Amino acid sequence: xxxxxxxxxxxxxxxxxxxxxxxxxxxxxxxxxxxxxxxxxxxxxxxxxxxxxxxxxxxxxxxxxxxxxxxxxxxxxxxxxxxxxxxxxxxxxxxxxxxxxxxxxxxxxxxxxxxxxxxxxxxxxxxxxxxxxxxxxxxxxxxxxxxxxxxxxxxxxxxxxxxxxxxxxxxxxxxxxxxxxxxxxxxxxxxxxxxxxxxxxxxxxxxxxxxxxxxxxxxxxxxxxxxxxxxxxxxxxxxxxxxxxxxxxxxxxxxxxxxxxxxxxxxxxxxxxxxxxxxxxxxxxxxxxxxxxxxxxxxxxxxxxxxxxxxxxxxxxxxxxxxxxxxxxxxxxxxxxxxxxxxxxxxxxxxxxxxxxxxxxxxxxxxxxxxxxxxxxxxxxxxxxxxxxxxxxxxxxxxxxxxxxxxxxxxxxxxxxxxxx
Numbered sequence: 478x479x480x481x482x483x484x485x486x487x488x489x490x491x492x493x494x495x496x497x498x499x500x501x502x503x504x505x506x507x508x509x510x511x512x513x514x515x516x517x518x519x520x521x522x523x524x525x526x527x528x529x530x531x532x533x534x535x536x537x538x539x540x541x542x543x544x545x546x547x548x549x550x551x552x553x554x555x556x557x558x559x560x561x562x563x564x565x566x567x568x569x570x571x572x573x574x575x576x577x578x579x580x581x582x583x584x585x586x587x588x589x590x591x592x593x594x595x596x597x598x599x600x601x602x603x604x605x606x607x608x609x610x611x612x613x614x615x616x617x618x619x620x621x622x623x624x625x626x627x628x629x630x631x632x633x634x635x636x637x638x639x640x641x642x643x644x645x646x647x648x649x650x651x652x653x654x655x656x657x658x659x660x661x662x663x664x665x666x667x668x669x670x671x672x673x674x675x676x677x678x679x680x681x682x683x684x685x686x687x688x689x690x691x692x693x694x695x696x697x698x699x700x701x702x703x704x705x706x707x708x709x710x711x712x713x714x715x716x717x718x719x720x721x722x723x724x725x726x727x728x729x730x731x732x733x734x735x736x737x738x739x740x741x742x743x744x745x746x747x748x749x750x751x752x753x754x755x756x757x758x759x760x761x762x763x764x765x766x767x768x769x770x771x772x773x774x775x776x777x778x779x780x781x782x783x784x785x786x787x788x789x790x791x792x793x794x795x796x797x798x799x800x801x802x803x804x805x806x807x808x809x810x811x812x813x814x815x816x817x818x819x820x821x822x823x824x825x826x827x828x829x830x831x832x833x834x835x836x837x838x839x840x841x842x843x844x845x846x847x848x849x850x851x852x853x854x855x856x857x858x859x860x861x862x863x864x865x866x867x868x869x870x871x872x873x874x875x876x877x878x879x880x881x882x883x884x885x886x887x888x889x890x891x892x893x894x895x896x897x898x
Contacts, residue, residue, distance in 0.1 A: 491598065495605035496612075502745035507790045510745060514789055515549040517746055517762050522546050522555075524572075525768045531569035532770070550785070552749065552771065557758055559773040560591045560728075567592050573766030583727040593728050599764040603729060606744050606763075610734055614696050614721060616670040623663060623694065625651075625673035625681065627889035635662060644668065648677040648889070656684040663692055670696040671716070676828075676891035679708040680880070682715040683827050687849070693717040700725065702890050703797070705817035724797055726776075730761035730769045733778075733794065741778075741794040749789055752780045777814070805831065805894065807871055808838055817893055819863040825852040826860065830883045831894045841872035847880050 502510060525532040526543050536542075539556050546554065560583070563570060571578065571594045579600065582590040608618055616622075622643045629636060629647035634655065636645045644666045651659060659681070671678065671694045678697060685691060694716045700723040709720050724733040724741060732747035743750060751758035757774050781793035796815075798804075804814045820829055825848055832843040844864070848856075857875060864873060884895045 489601060492601045492605045492608070495602050496609045499605060499609045499745060505745075507787075510790045511549075511786060513746055514749060514762075518549045518552060518749060518760065519546070521760070521762060521765060521768055522770065524765060525770060528572035529570055529768065530572075531563070531566050532768070534569075549749070549789070552760065553751075553785075555771050557771045557773050558769070563769075564591055567594065567767075570594075570769075571767045577766075581727055591728070594767040595729075595764060596766055599729070599766070602763045606732060606747060607723075610721075610723070610744070611670065611696070611698060613737070614670075614719075616696050616698075620669040621666055623666065623668035623671040625671065625677040627677070634658070648673075648680060651677075651681055651684055653684060653687060656681075656688055656690070660685065660688075660690050660692065663694075668694050670694065670698060671718070672698045672700075674702045674890060675699045675704045675708045675712070675720075675722075676702055678712045678716065678720075679828065682711045685715045686711070691715050691717060695719070696721060698723065703893070705893060707817055707821045710821070726759075726774060728759075728761065728769055728772065728774075729764055730759035730772045731757060731774060731776075733797075741797060743790070743792065750778075750792070751785065752778055752783070752788055752792065805833060805842065805868055805871070806835065807868060813868050816867065819860065819867055823860045823863070824856050825849050826856065828880065828883070828891075829893070830891075832884075832897065833894065834897045836898060839872075841874040842868075844873055844875050845878045845883060846875055847878060847883070 502513065505513065523543060526536060535556065535558075541554060545551065573594075573596055577596040577598075579595045579597070581593045581595055583593065611617070619642055622641075624643050624645045625648050626645055627648050629645060629650075633647055634650050635647065637643070638645065644662070646659060646663070673681075678699065692715070695718060697712060697716060697718040697720045699720055704720065704722045712718065712720055722735045722741075725731055730748055731750055732744040733741045733750075734744060736742050746762055748762055749760040751771075755775075755777060757776050757778055759772050759774050760770050761768065761772070777798040779795045779798065780788060781795055782788065798814045804812045805816055806812055816831060820826060827847040827849060829847065830845045832845065834840045834843075844860075846852075846857075846860075861873060861875075883891070885891060
């Protein structure tokens with residue numbers, strides 16, 4: 478999608494009306510908000526049953542008729558679906574006009590992507606949620622925005638999009654030789670906010686630290702990757718910022734974002750989320766022409782209670798552990814999460830990545846380390862002790878690499894743990 482289309486979807490009458498609607502939803506008490514969720518779900522279900530060839534066939538195979546679903550509590554009567562099941566049936570799910578169809582792709586470190594379809598209307602609705610969320614922290618469209626990307630490529634250091642007042646800089650080009658240049662243009666631009674993957678902001682902060690430089694950017698909006706604690710601890714002081722994390726997916730079936738207190742809260746009427754032990758079962762509410770109903774996402778969100786209705790409108794989310802892949806599987810069958818804690822407080826360590834080979838249980842965990850020239854054997858020993866405390870006697874093997882040697886997704890997203898089958 479080009480910048481003009483993005484700008485249009487952020488700035489049109491539909492988007493502005495949607496922002497007003499989201500603001501009104503945010504003011505509702507839980508009872509009225511739940512009623513709105515109920516109406517949205519029933520409408521989505523009936524439309525999918527009537528117009529989508531995929532859902533017509535699926536629900537009839539399970540003996541489900543339209544009248545069997547009376548309210549939102551009946552959602553659990555519907556079968557779950559996942560990306561593998563729908564991968565070759567996306568054209569049967571979509572039931573809008575072909576000329577409005579915009580193609581999107583999920584990405585990962587392995588496997589082929591899933592195609593999803595959007596229209597300008599649900600793209601605009603998504604942008605309304607983004608604009609409304611950012612406005613809560615004082616940032617409004619038109620204010621100077623720094624956007625750090627990988628898509629600019631190695632041959633372009635920055636680009637200024639005047640109409641939207643956005644300065645784009647290229648993450649692959651941020652290095653010790655360019656950081657002073659970037660520091661100057663960012664400082665001169667004086668952004669009110671920055672948007673980027675957490676790993677991009679972390680990389681920028683590391684290079685600033687090496688040169689004893691800092692920036693002042695009031696708000697940092699992160700998304701798309703797991704935000705690790707060690708990243709936040711580095712980003713906030715060197716950018717003199719507050720990180721606001723948005724948790725979602727390319728399929729747009731879940732939307733959860735941090736509030737002013739740093740707690741993750743669902744975006745009102747964005748999705749219905751069923752929090753299970755090893756996944757979240759999601760139903761997106763903003764894409765009516767490509768509905769994903771009870772779509773299983775292999776992300777792990779820990780909630781305080783397991784009250785279905787309460788968790789739709791006001792779940793107490795204790796933490797987001799990220800993808801199910803963000804864990805280490807031990808030889809005894811147990812699973813350990815929150816592995817980023819092992820790297821906190823280790824001096825002179827820039828970033829790291831854990832590679833686990835699931836088909837070779839005897840093979841040590843390959844811990845790839847990107848360090849600076851001051852890294853000492855004592856730093857490695859501290860890291861080894863931290864890891865041993867978390868995973869016991871699991872064999873470890875350290876390798877020292879450059880940032881380019883790490884594994885990234887097709888969209889250049891960073892993950893702490895990479896699993897090889």
